[in-house]
Amino acid sequence: MTEFFDVLESRPQAQREAALMAGLPAQVGHAQKSAPAFAALLAGVDAAAITSRATLARLPVTRKHDLAALQKAGLPGDAFGGFSTLLRGPKMPRMFASPGPIYEPEGSSKDYWRAGRAMYAAGFRAGDLAHNAFSYHMTPGAFIMESGLHAVGCTVFPAGVGQTEQQLQAIAELRPDGYTGTPSFLRILLEKAAEAGSDISSIRKGLVGGEAFPPSLRDWFSERGMAIYQCYATADLGLIAYETSAREGMVLDEHVIVEIVRPGTGDPVPDGEVGEVVVTTLNPGYPLIRFGTGDLSAILEGPCPTGRTNTRIKGWMGRADQTTKIRGMFVHPGQVADITRRFPEVLKARLVVSGEMASDSMTLLVEASAMPQDLELRISEAIRDVTKLRGDVELKAPGSLPNDGKVIEDARSYK
Numbered sequence: 001m002t003e004f005f006d007v008l009e010s011r012p013q014a015q016r017e018a019a020l021m022a023g024l025p026a027q028v029g030h031a032q033k034s035a036p037a038f039a040a041l042l043a044g045v046d047a048a049a050i051t052s053r054a055t056l057a058r059l060p061v062t063r064k065h066d067l068a069a070l071q072k073a074g075l076p077g078d079a080f081g082g083f084s085t086l087l088r089g090p091k092m093p094r095m096f097a098s099p100g101p102i103y104e105p106e107g108s109s110k111d112y113w114r115a116g117r118a119m120y121a122a123g124f125r126a127g128d129l130a131h132n133a134f135s136y137h138m139t140p141g142a143f144i145m146e147s148g149l150h151a152v153g154c155t156v157f158p159a160g161v162g163q164t165e166q167q168l169q170a171i172a173e174l175r176p177d178g179y180t181g182t183p184s185f186l187r188i189l190l191e192k193a194a195e196a197g198s199d200i201s202s203i204r205k206g207l208v209g210g211e212a213f214p215p216s217l218r219d220w221f222s223e224r225g226m227a228i229y230q231c232y233a234t235a236d237l238g239l240i241a242y243e244t245s246a247r248e249g250m251v252l253d254e255h256v257i258v259e260i261v262r263p264g265t266g267d268p269v270p271d272g273e274v275g276e277v278v279v280t281t282l283n284p285g286y287p288l289i290r291f292g293t294g295d296l297s298a299i300l301e302g303p304c305p306t307g308r309t310n311t312r313i314k315g316w317m318g319r320a321d322q323t324t325k326i327r328g329m330f331v332h333p334g335q336v337a338d339i340t341r342r343f344p345e346v347l348k349a350r351l352v353v354s355g356e357m358a359s360d361s362m363t364l365l366v367e368a369s370a371m372p373q374d375l376e377l378r379i380s381e382a383i384r385d386v387t388k389l390r391g392d393v394e395l396k397a398p399g400s401l402p403n404d405g406k407v408i409e410d411a412r413s414y415k
Contacts, residue, residue, distance in 0.1 A: 005116060013303075016254070027284070038083070038289060083288065092108070122228075128154045141209070144239075159181075168193055181208060246306050249300040252312070258278070258313070260299055263405060264333025275298070293320075298313065300313060335387055350406060352365060353408065353409065363393070
């Protein structure tokens with residue numbers, strides 16, 4: 001599949017970047033003016049000056065736990081914690097609750113979450129019938145997929161989750177062309193169909209999300225005649241990235257600005273280094289500026305072989321929130337960042353917690369560009385100052401620590 005959803009996917013990268021940066025000042029100003037939470041978070045910021053990734057990186061990161069806390073503080077009046085600019089009524093046809101709970105608004109624009117692009121890349125076309133097995137209860141996952149399917153002209157069977165026997169009957173009788181839902185439930189459907197002798201062979205394509213989709217499971221579907229792709233989307237941000245037929249990472253959506261930052265900070269890392277995915281969306285109804293997803297990924301070098309020119313990421317690589325309890329005290333990635341910022345020689349650090357619970361120890365592994373004689377001592381003093389715990393220090397050569405996004409590694413024995 002080398003066709004594109006629209007001309008935006010194949011435009012020059014410089015043109016795309018210019019368009020995104022041109023929209024940034026207005027979005028920041030809109031958030032300050034219309035979203036009370038951002039009026040407070042971005043107080044004193046000159047929106048007109050936010051015209052580049054460098055200036056964007058100076059703004060604070062808002063993470064999911066911040067959003068949950070502000071939403072809780074705003075109840076029962078403002079369920080969205082001052083982040084949404086939408087008003088209940090025609091411009092907000094639905095609102096949802098994700099685990100937490102975190103409440104999310106849905107705007108009235110066509111394909112509000114921009115999932116159509118991912119559907120098209122997965123092979124869905126006008127006239128297809130799609131079996132949508134995401135939950136239609138409280139959470140927005142099913143509606144994200146459904147809006148994307150409608151954007152490419154598909155008809156949707158709203159199957160939801162559970163009732164496996166009835167779903168198999170519907171698939172056998174309606175003969176849908178594709179599936180949307182979690183990969184694990186699709187596997188359940190296939191295994192149950194084999195046991196029951198149900199014919200669900202009409203499904204030849206699919207778009208999955210909501211959980212990990214390892215290559216082994218992708219290949220398992222392929223062996224059964226199904227081309228299944230994955231997308232990366234959240235209820236807050238909509239589509240962030242999507243897989244293509246090249247199967248080489250995931251291409252970013254055209255309407256988000258994605259940064260990869262060092263966990264626990266807002267500092268962008270070099271391309272290729274694993275860090276937390278931070279997203280700024282140009283959605284005026286829910287103008288999230290530097291929203292930390294808590295997910296780890298990394299930028300892939302070069303464009304997609306399909307001809308799509310946008311930046312690619314490696315996909316989901318774990319969680320960035322590595323907060324760990326050590327000797328009764330919580331230690332989080334932000335504290336590791338606070339320690340390393342004190343020393344210009346430090347390039348990268350990783351806190352390793354070892355031993356057994358209640359008898360554990362921690363060692364800060366430090367990549368350093370220079371190693372003055374007293375560096376270990378000064379870093380160990382900073383560890384105690386920041387975390388209130390004692391820790392050892394081991395100096396390492398640049399490039400020796402793993403590129404996996406881990407700032408805190410819990411290597412303790414839990415026997």
